[in-house]
Amino acid sequence: MNQRYALCIVLIALAVLPLACGKKEEPAAPTSAAPASVAAPEPPVSIAALNRGAGLYQEHCAQCHGPEAQGHPDWQTPGVTAAPPLDGTGNDWKRSRAELVAAIRNGVKRDGAQVMPSWNGRLSDNEIDDIIAWFQALWPPEVYSQWRRKQATPKG
Template identity: 40%
Template sequence: MSKGVPGGASADPLRGAALYAENCASCHGAKLEGQPDWQTPDADGVLPAPPHDRTGHTWHHGDGLLFDYTKLGGEEMLKRMGVSGVKSGMPGFADSLTDQDIRDILAFIKNSWPERERAIQRQRTEAEHQAGN
């Protein structure tokens, strides 16, 4: 996993908004609202795209996991985490987005959260760093 990559350089949430619109909004929604029934797998067993606003679970994860999940994709991350039985529709963006692009998109998403969710997410990021991830 990427150690400290997300916070390693300054991120530009305004640039991230444009990149989000181009690369993420088609699945996660223009307003970060996610797909309907995002917690219920579809007929193929794939979970729909979750919201990235405060109603979803994105803010429950540290920067390292969010960065790697975006870069590598859901299937690869679930495999690396030892999670089985869950299918992910999240593609990896390593071939189409730079590390800076990903940092900027995550900054845009994080800027949408209320302070309470941001504070919890910062704690999760710090815990990742302390664990060496």
């Protein structure tokens, strides 16, 4: 391939690139593609992140927390250790973002027993963010707004 030909291809590629990218970046209207009951996350989470989160959740979390993040039916039964809901109907929404991340990263211990496995080194920070974004999208809108307001308010 001679140099001028190569340069020409580069120039064409540069000319086409913005067009191709421009098309890609068109907003995908994330909320309209989601089920009607799903609260609009703020700031908006991309549909790609939600899809990644959904896949990772089903792979790693659903067997204990339920496919819809509804929690194990016995999660409130005294003396039973069962995974609680993550869909905004349990205590999940009472946790700060840092607490949610810590629970997932480190797992949860009860009386010395690891009742929720640690995902440290098995899920990246981004993957944990995507999973949280996915189950938070299931939270009722008023629960999510309340959580957001609490996040914004300094403790004390």
